Amino acid sequence: MAAISGGKNYHHGDLRNALICAAVDLATEGGPERVVLREAARRVGVSPTAAYRHFEGRGELLAAVRDHARRALADSMERAAARAPGADDPALAAEARLAALCRGYVAFAVAQPGLYRSAFGAPRTDAADGDSETPAGEVRAFTLLTDALSALAATARPPRAARPAAEAAAWSAVHGLSLLLLEGPLRRLPAQRRDDVVESTLAMVVSGTRAP
Numbered sequence: 161m162a163a164i165s166g167g168k169n170y171h172h173g174d175l176r177n178a179l180i181c182a183a184v185d186l187a188t189e190g191g192p193e194r195v196v197l198r199e200a201a202r203r204v205g206v207s208p209t210a211a212y213r214h215f216e217g218r219g220e221l222l223a224a225v226r227d228h229a230r231r232a233l234a235d236s237m238e239r240a241a242a243r244a245p246g247a248d249d250p251a252l253a254a255e256a257r258l259a260a261l262c263r264g265y266v267a268f269a270v271a272q273p274g275l276y277r278s279a280f281g282a283p284r285t286d287a288a289d290g291d292s293e294t295p296a297g298e299v300r301a302f303t304l305l306t307d308a309l310s311a312l313a314a315t316a317r318p319p320r321a322a323r324p325a326a327e328a329a330a331w332s333a334v335h336g337l338s339l340l341l342l343e344g345p346l347r348r349l350p351a352q353r354r355d356d357v358v359e360s361t362l363a364m365v366v367s368g369t370r371a372p
Contacts, residue, residue, distance in 0.1 A: 175204070183195045192222055233269075233300075234300035234304060237304050266334055266341070309330065341358075
């Protein structure tokens, strides 16, 4: 069941979802390290025993938070793409959509660092280890990039297939940039300089798709 953070207004008619909402708030505040089943139970106002009836342990709760964070990331990308300027030229429109999706990705990471880190950087636990086998295509953010790259390749004259591993390269670029802005040396950049770096990176991502 999808969890929607309720700003700490939890509904006990669905305890599992209430616990996920509490855990999402914890992740928002401090990243995946902050997510503890007992603390989620305390926030909801139930005993840890009641919480363990819905989650075997912290790993399952982290997995639920991870899924929520990944959905929120993809939603941010789609909202940014919806704001992309239209263009009569299909190639320009496809480029604008790809850049907007990437922009929405980085914007989410900057605005929601705790959730972003929870989407991909949750501590490894036995219950969460299975995620390492999840195909990248099952992450909607990756699928959005893949579809945008395919659409852009189709606008070439003559149409061509997307470059091999282009989607992984694009994802690596925006993911790496996001981490540098959150935890690396770029985190101290003033807002205008940060925006310039983001736009330069997105320009390189788009231009890289034009190469034969």
